[in-house]
Amino acid sequence: MELWLWALIGLLALIILCLVIKIYLLRKSAKEIREAFADRLMTETNTLIDLSSRDKALRQLADSMNDQLRQLRKDRLRFQQGDLELKEAITNISHDLRTPLTAICGYLELLKREETTDAAARYLDVIENRTQVLKQLTEELFRYSIAASAFDDMACEEIALNDVLEESVSVYYAALKGCQICPQISMPKQKVRRTLNKNALSRIFGNIVSNAIKYSNGDLQIVLQETGELVFSNHASALDEIQVGKMFDRFYTVETANKSTGLGLAIAKMLTEQMNGSIRAVYQDNILSIFIFFPK
Template sequence: MMVWLWALIGILALVVIALLVKIHMLQKAAEEIGESFADRLQTDTNTLIHISSRDRHMRRLARAVNVQLRRLRAQRRRFQQGDTELKNAVTNISHDLRTPLTAICGYLDLLEQEEKSEAAAQYLCIIRNRTDMLNHLTEELFQYSVILAAREDEAREEVVVNHLLEESIAAFYGVLLAHGITPHIRIPEEKVVRVLDSSALSRVFANLLSNAVKYSNGDLEIVLSETGEIAFSNSAARLDSVQVGRLFDRFYTVESARNSTGLGLSIARHLTEQMGGTIGARYEDGRLSVLVTLPDA
């Protein structure tokens, strides 16, 4: 009786050991699939996932992951190709428009020097305004294409964010006052220093101030914290949460925002992320807030 009992215990022990070995091999195979999948997503390679396990279920899982990986790569290639084509199209269109616009502006200058009736002068003024608007939009498209083509390793330097923000506000102060906006500014006395591209950060501030001109109901609050966060907030009754959620989408324009390509905030987001920071917007109780967080020094 004891012999049979020990034999049964031995068999059970062997079964348990075999199961533990099997579980270990399955865990190893699952880890291989997970690590390989993460590596394939981060690197631009056509290599598929291979595992050392002979278990048919894990190999079937690896084949299924490879199928999805191929589809993901195909979609990524289509996206990259489409994105490249769009950037090239924007560059070409903006460049092609600049030449005839320059000629139009030149002929308008000549026409303004000629004798003309009051009605003709009025029509010419309208044409001049529309031409200047088109010239501005074309230039913004061209700058957008240039910014997208810029490398992420542009020259960086120590920037005193306090001073740069003050200079940006001063440059826009006349425009803000002309639109009935008196900004309330809170900037700490202690210097907030970051290693950044100063021209890129200046462009971000300019675009956010321009955004305030478009949507503000007459107020603007600008706050710089000692941790490197800059908040631009203003009342914006013409907006809603859905529109605010799309403000950073390129070419998206709110109907109430005239003379806009919908690229200003998209450029601001691209430049901020290129410098390692983040930017976002929220809408609460009729108030639009845009928060820029700069990377640590």
């Protein structure tokens, strides 16, 4: 009797050991699938998920996920090709428009020198104003397409956010003064250094300051923190939360923005994210705040 009992206990122990090993192998295979799938999503590779387990169900799961990865790769290539073609089309269109627009502006200037009636002079002013807006939009389109397609060729280097911020604000000093805006800048004494592209960062800061010139009620506060976060704040009573939520959308403009193309903040967002930074806008108590953060 005792022999049968020991045999039964041994059999149960063997079954439990097999189950423990099976569970361990299943958990190991599940971990392999999870890590491999995450890696394939994050990297540009043709390598599929390779599973060491012989379990039929897990191998079917891996095969199914590989099918999805193949489809995702096709969709990604199709999107990249379409995005490239769109950028090239925008570049070509904006380039083709610049020449006739320049000629139109030149002839309008000559026409304004001729004797005209008061009504004709008013019409010419309207035409010239609309032509300048179209010319500005064309220039922004060209710059946007160049920035979107050529960023990979831009060299990044270690720079001090303090210095670039000061340079960017000084460039817009005359425009700020013309709008009676006296910027209040607060930054730490020590240099906040990051590895970024200086030209792209200057463009980001410049576009945000330009945005403040359009919407500010007469103030602008800029704070640079030691963590690398920057905050641009100004009172903007003409805006609301819905408008602020769309400010980073391409070609979105607010009616109060004179001669705005709706590309300034879209370019700032694109360049910020391409340099692994983050940018967001918050509107509270009639104050527009734009937060930018570049991690180390």
